[in-house]
Amino acid sequence: MALKKFTRRDFLKVAAIAPVATAVGCCCTTPKAAPAVIPSGGTAKITSLARKSRVVLVRDAQAVGEGRKINTEVVRKMLDDAVTTLLGEKDPVAAWKQLVGPADIVGIKTNVWNYLPTGPELEQAIRSRIQDAGVPADKISVKDRDVLKDPIFQAATVLINVRPARVHYWSGMGGCIKNYIMFVPNPPAYHGDACADLAKIWSLPPVKDRTRLNILSMLTPQYHNIGPRGFSEQYLWPYGGLIVGRDVVAVDATGYSVIQAKRLQVFGEDKPLETSAHHIQLAETRHQLGKSNPDDIELVKLGWEDGRLI
Amino acid sequence: MADSQNAEAARYLALIPVEARGWKADGADQVFDRETIFEYIDGAGEVYRAFNMNILVSRRFKKAGQADVIVDLFDMGSSADAFGVFAHDLDGEKRSLGQECLYKAGLLQFWRGRFFASIFAESENPETEAVLADLGRTISAATGPDGPRPDLVDLIPEEFRGGQIRYFHDPQILNYHFYIASENVLGLGPEAAGVLATVGVKAEKRSYLLVRYKSETAAETARSGFVRGYLPETRTVETAGERTEGLLRLKDGRFAAAGRSGVFILVVFGAPTPAEAQTARDRSLAALARGGGAARTESVFGNGR
DSSP states (O other): OOOOOOOHHHHHHHHHHSOGGGSTTOOOOSOOSSOSSOOOOTTOOOGGGGTSEEEEEEEOTTSBOGGGOBOHHHHHHHHHHHHHHHHTOSSHHHHHHTTOOTTOOEEEEOOOOTTSOOOHHHHHHHHHHHHHTTOOGGGEEEESTTGGGOHHHHHOSEEEEEEEEEEETTTEEEOTTGGGGGGSSOGGGGOHHHHTTGGGGGGSTTTTTTEEEEEEEEEEEEOOOOSTTOOOGGGBOOOOEEEEESOHHHHHHHHHHHHHHHHHHHHSSOOOOSSOOHHHHHHHHTTOOSOOSGGGEEEEEEEOOTTOOO | OOHHHHHHHHHHHTTSOSEETTEEEOSOOEEEETTTTHHHHGGGHHHHHHTTOOEEEEEEEEOTTSOOEEEEEEEOSSHHHHHHHHHTOOOSEEOSSSSEEEEETTEEEEEETTEEEEEEESSOOHHHHHHHHHHHHHHHHHTOSOOOOOGGGGGSOGGGTTSEEEEESSHHHHHHHSOOOSSOTTOOSTTOEEEEEEESOGGGOEEEEEEEOSSHHHHHHHHHHHHHHSOTTOEEEEETTEEEEEEEEOTTSOEEEEEEETTEEEEEEEESSHHHHHHHHHHHHHHHHHTTSOSOEEESOTTOO
16 A cells, blocks of 8 residues: 655644544544454464554543542553454463563563653553563563663563653654653754654664554543643543554554544644644654554554544 | 853852742752753753753742642843743733743743743642742842843834744744744754744734844855755746746745845745735845845845746
């Protein structure tokens, strides 16, 4: 399938005036024939990944409580549902065994931004399943800013990428592609043109070909910025979701479409991000890292439907 | 950090009160320079670096039962750059503090002289809004005297002065407000300075871009870069069967006109007719020439396109 040709200017124009569905990197918004839960078949792999990138969006109304308190057990179940659906397994341990094994050394690249960190509930849920899949506890590390110095990450055979979704003053959106910026010694080197080439990081030795899963936390995403500090409580909302996929570009594109839909709902107009998140589309068109075009993404939606927005 | 910077930081921290309306300074003050700013505010630190920030001092305030308040006081090195960083975000309600001040959603920002202040409440309510105002008044009084806005602002034509005015050195800052190109076709950087003035909205929106370079050579290099790099799919306008230099039909059907005068490049965007675009451009070129922008004046598109 030919990639959609999309210039930078087209991206801005479409994001400004077109329905969310046509914004670059937006997931499918038309109803899909795919069932809510993919029937599993033992160890059968999902063959649709060869043509489309499967992404699972799972939501639960009980995931986020008062004061942004995260329900640990609900998040565990959401993660299990997403990963089993993604990989076509009934059992979550069997699903995780497709990703990791006893001989692996696993780095969980999280995000510790103090206003909206990944959070221990989701981190622990991931770590637990990795251990259930046979990886010894002392071969697992959960880190953000110190990944280059961490011996587990230095020796890692597998990376699991997890962070919350939020708008970002300089890159448009902080998602799973951007989460790897801590793997370079000089992050500002990737700030040019609104962080257009973040995807390059994914071809560098510390991370190349090691990522088995991307998890974009949409539990309480942030949909708007005020000022460079980039945080305001009033612009979070309890979406209660996780977006999970093997294709990091497809995961971020889906998250981006949710954020754009929320902005449309709140502002009453398709208000462009303060900075374009064109690094998502460029991750596909310039760096061939994954798929941002909705035609190339198979989105499976699970759980809570109210307020899904896409 | 050098001893001189440490001394500066100490002086600036002394400009920030330690208590206001029951909020008290809590924890260690923080100091950042243009290299360490990313440790504090992530990639958004590039905004302040783009305006030549010197140093940032930060103090957190706490009050039981209330959201924390954070004061960030930037020494931008010049009042022009303090104006520039303030003007980068003009969203909010005007308040009477500093030389210009805006408030929105728990964030109070103002500039005065070489300083830019950002006072932020982690959650907004009437009490936090009041303490932000108190802190702002105290800091504004301490950071005087006032300083001049960038001199380029005075060169903006009258018809563009009623709208939003931005100041910049960095191409990404310009792109943020008015997208030109992913490459730095205007040759912007620390040795260039520009203003962007925008009036009207939607179909009535018009913009005026003026950039000053260090030399005519630099301006000429930027001129040719702009010619090659901006909207290559546009076409020069033909009037009376002849191509009109420096005049472009934009994709939305409106017109832009560009010119160079000495060390300046200017572009007028969004005129409804070619004549209006040319008139705005020519009037501005003449004013620049009179104002000492150098005698040689020509259309940006000297060879036509």
